[in-house]
Amino acid sequence: MTIQQMLVQLAEGMVITTQIFAVTLLVSLPLGLLVAFGRMSKNPVLRTVVKFYISIMRGTPLMLQLMVVYFGPYYLFGLRMGSGYRLWATFIGFSINYAAYFAEIYRSGIQSMPVGQYEAAQILGYGKGQTFFKIILPQVIKRILPSVTNEVITLVKDTSLAFTLSVAEMFSTAKALAAAQTNMIPLVAAGIFYYVFNLLVAFIMERVEKGLDYYR
Amino acid sequence: MKLLELNHVVKSFGELSVLKDISLSVEEGEIVSIIGPSGSGKSTLLRCATMLETMDRGEVIYLGRKAAWTGENGRAVYAGKKELKEIRSQYGLVFQNFNLFPHYSVMKNITDAPLHVQKRDRETVFREARELLKKMGLEDKEDAYPYQLSGGQCQRVAIARALALNPKILFFDEPTSALDPELTGEVLKVIRSLADLHIAMVIVTHEMAFAKDISHRVIFMADGVIVEEGAPERVFSSDNERTQSFLGRYGTIL
Ligand SMILES: Nc1ncnc2c1ncn2[C@@H]1O[C@H](COP(=O)(O)OP(=O)(O)OP(=O)(O)O)[C@@H](O)[C@H]1O
Numbered sequence: 001m002t003i004q005q006m007l008v009q010l011a012e013g014m015v016i017t018t019q020i021f022a023v024t025l026l027v028s029l030p031l032g033l034l035v036a037f038g039r040m041s042k043n044p045v046l047r048t049v050v051k052f053y054i055s056i057m058r059g060t061p062l063m064l065q066l067m068v069v070y071f072g073p074y075y076l077f078g079l080r081m082g083s084g085y086r087l088w089a090t091f092i093g094f095s096i097n098y099a100a101y102f103a104e105i106y107r108s109g110i111q112s113m114p115v116g117q118y119e120a121a122q123i124l125g126y127g128k129g130q131t132f133f134k135i136i137l138p139q140v141i142k143r144i145l146p147s148v149t150n151e152v153i154t155l156v157k158d159t160s161l162a163f164t165l166s167v168a169e170m171f172s173t174a175k176a177l178a179a180a181q182t183n184m185i186p187l188v189a190a191g192i193f194y195y196v197f198n199l200l201v202a203f204i205m206e207r208v209e210k211g212l213d214y215y216r
Numbered sequence: 217m218k219l220l221e222l223n224h225v226v227k228s229f230g231e232l233s234v235l236k237d238i239s240l241s242v243e244e245g246e247i248v249s250i251i252g253p254s255g256s257g258k259s260t261l262l263r264c265a266t267m268l269e270t271m272d273r274g275e276v277i278y279l280g281r282k283a284a285w286t287g288e289n290g291r292a293v294y295a296g297k298k299e300l301k302e303i304r305s306q307y308g309l310v311f312q313n314f315n316l317f318p319h320y321s322v323m324k325n326i327t328d329a330p331l332h333v334q335k336r337d338r339e340t341v342f343r344e345a346r347e348l349l350k351k352m353g354l355e356d357k358e359d360a361y362p363y364q365l366s367g368g369q370c371q372r373v374a375i376a377r378a379l380a381l382n383p384k385i386l387f388f389d390e391p392t393s394a395l396d397p398e399l400t401g402e403v404l405k406v407i408r409s410l411a412d413l414h415i416a417m418v419i420v421t422h423e424m425a426f427a428k429d430i431s432h433r434v435i436f437m438a439d440g441v442i443v444e445e446g447a448p449e450r451v452f453s454s455d456n457e458r459t460q461s462f463l464g465r466y467g468t469i470l
């Protein structure tokens with residue numbers, strides 16, 4: 001196999017990795033906010049259930065969670081999912097895992113907001129939704145951005161865990177190629193890919209942080 | 217008609233009884249100062265009147281509309297959401313530490329609620345906001361953000377923000393005690409200039425000379441009760457022992 005052929009295969013893996021990354025962020029960032037609301041809910045049942053969910057997601061390996069999502073439907077309900085389910089299971093597993101982490105980040109940000117902001121909003125007549133989305137959330141986002149950046153960088157590297165479900169993303173492809181061709185190049189290429197991907201993430205997040213620099 | 221009536225307001229935090237049966241009323245255009253030692257419940261009273269705090273018992277009435285009353289079980293009952301929203305639009309509150317929205321410019325701090333809460337016409341809102349800024353001596357700060365302002369300027373923006381909603385009554389909770397003495401003067405001057413807007417003002421303050429000068433009526437609170445109230449000359453020359461001992465600490469100023 002020529003180097004070009006290897007790179008074409010790696011590029012296909014790269015597309016899948018990018019897909020896992022994008023879908024996970026698109027789902028888990030808003031889902032995390034909902035989870036954070038549940039975690040801070042006045043309803044004790046909801047609060048406890050959500051707290052338990054978060055602790056499971058944070059307290060067990062993501063690899064194991066991916067397997068549960070993938071094999072669960074068969075072992076629990078006898079459902080045979082088609083082979084296309086591998087990628088879906090990856091999306092679901094990553095999204096619910098990252099939503100738990102983001103929820104805790106949102107929660108710490110929301111709880112760090114001074115109560116005076118809520119009181120000023122109430123006196124000025126803002127409704128609950130307006131207060132949250134106009135006054136609180138923008139400030140929370142600024143506060144939590146560094147923690148979110150950390151999480152996103154971890155996600156780039158975590159996407160390689162999809163190899164557990166034999167999803168042909170960057171890492172699985174590189175590993176398979178390296179073994180079949182007894183050649184280090186695919187692994188080096190994968191390493192460079194993750195590194196450049198994260199440089200890009202860091203660059204974008206820095207720009208976003210700069211964009212929010214207009215106030216303190 | 218009375219603008220505000222508080223009747224038999226009672227509030228405790230756990231075991232600590234903070235307001236012990238407080239009644240007071242405010243007439244249209246009236247300026248009332250509340251003075252008293254630290255911990256006597258002045259802030260709590262304002263917070264109950266503005267419904268930031270839920271009282272245990274008592275009545276809150278704005279312009280004859282009941283915001284809260286004592287229910288049959290002896291606990292305070294608050295009016296429905298819609299009624300409270302309308303009642304809330306009658307008053308404003310200026311906080312000790314301003315509580316401006318840091319992510320909004322000065323102009324947006326002032327115009328956002330009139331635009332998105334009261335849903336008033338954009339042009340009018342901006343015109344009025346500019347007039348208010350001028351009155352506050354801040355016409356060049358429209359586009360500044362709160363962190364770029366001094367404490368005194370922040371407090372003046374906060375006052376403008378409250379006035380932009382055209383309240384009938386404006387509460388101040390120690391509006392100058394977070395400020396250096398030289399900044400205190402500029403804020404007091406601005407508050408003084410509001411007297412001719414004929415908005416009623418209820419001002420909790422430790423600035424005795426200011427209270428004496430600006431108020432139609434002074435209320436002296438201690439230990440959760442109103443010890444004395446009346447015209448400033450009367451309260452400031454009172455022979456009540458508690459009033460005297462409190463005012464004695466400010467002796468030289470008066
Ligand atoms: N949220 C709260 N929880 C518990 N205790 C409180 C709370 N708010 C106020 N208190 C207590 O109630 C009492 C009255 O407080 P308040 O803030 O009304 O006094 P104040 O007259 O405004 O004093 P200052 O002049 O220092 O501002 C104090 O003993 C205070 O510790």
Ligand SMILES: [Mg+2]
Nearest residue numbers: 258259260390
């Ligand atoms: Mg106080």
